[in-house]
């Protein structure tokens with residue numbers, strides 16, 4: 001049975017990835033900040049290994065990684081999905097952005113990926129596994145007032161090609177850049193919502209719809225498979241074509 005760790009796996013895209021992996025027969029561990037969401041995941045699937053972890057906290061990550069090592073045993077880790085992070089892209093006007101808030105974005109995305117990957121690397125090497133990092137199309141394009149998020153996501157893209165070069169041939173690393181992915185149905189029950197998209201929401205995507213967590217989960221599973229064995233250090237935009245549409249002002 002293949003093994004995976006998904007950070008931020010208790011809600012949203014991470015939850016969708018966990019679900020897909022479990023349906024495909026993987027053993028899955030989750031690191032997430034939100035205890036309530038983790039409890040719900042655990043109640044729905046007793047075989048998950050759920051840990052309340054802030055991925056930006058070195059001590060917590062090291063301790064939880066030890067628990068993962070014990071749980072996995074000699075087989076090692078086949079897949080690490082570094083997905084956790086503050087999903088709100090708007091940090092506000094630059095003049096009002098405090099250093100503490102800037103660091104919160106960098107810590108949850110970039111430092112979190114660094115700490116998690118470093119702590120799980122021996123297990124990944126053991127299994128000749130692979131890493132998938134979760135960036136965003138906002139690493140490549142922006143709305144106003146999103147400097148902290150854009151910087152964090154750009155850093156993840158760059159870190160991923162560096163990882164590919166450092167960790168090959170044992171471990172591959174690739175980066176997914178999602179566009180607009182609807183996560184309402186994948187939140188903990190207190191925050192769950194049904195998708196409600198307007199024609200305008202759909203029509204701005206060349207594929208005619210907003211993204212689903214399944215669109216990301218499918219790519220994660222494929223990137224972790226032997227079929228993707230010649231692919232490392234790459235970035236994959238999954239946005240229904242939204243970022244390639246040319247826009248002329250009227």
Ligand code: NAD
Pocket residue numbers: 007008009010011012013014031032033034037053054055056083084085086087107108112134135136137177178179180181182183
């Ligand atoms: P979400 O908020 O629905 O879920 C994120 C999960 O990560 C939550 O369960 C949260 O508790 C957890 N988390 C946040 N910070 C954490 C930390 N420091 N340590 C541990 N867990 C933490 O978000 P989502 O929309 O599913 O986004 C998941 C990833 O995908 C994020 O990295 C986000 O930036 C990226 N992304 C999302 C979209 C989108 O449209 N949904 C688009 C592009 C990129």
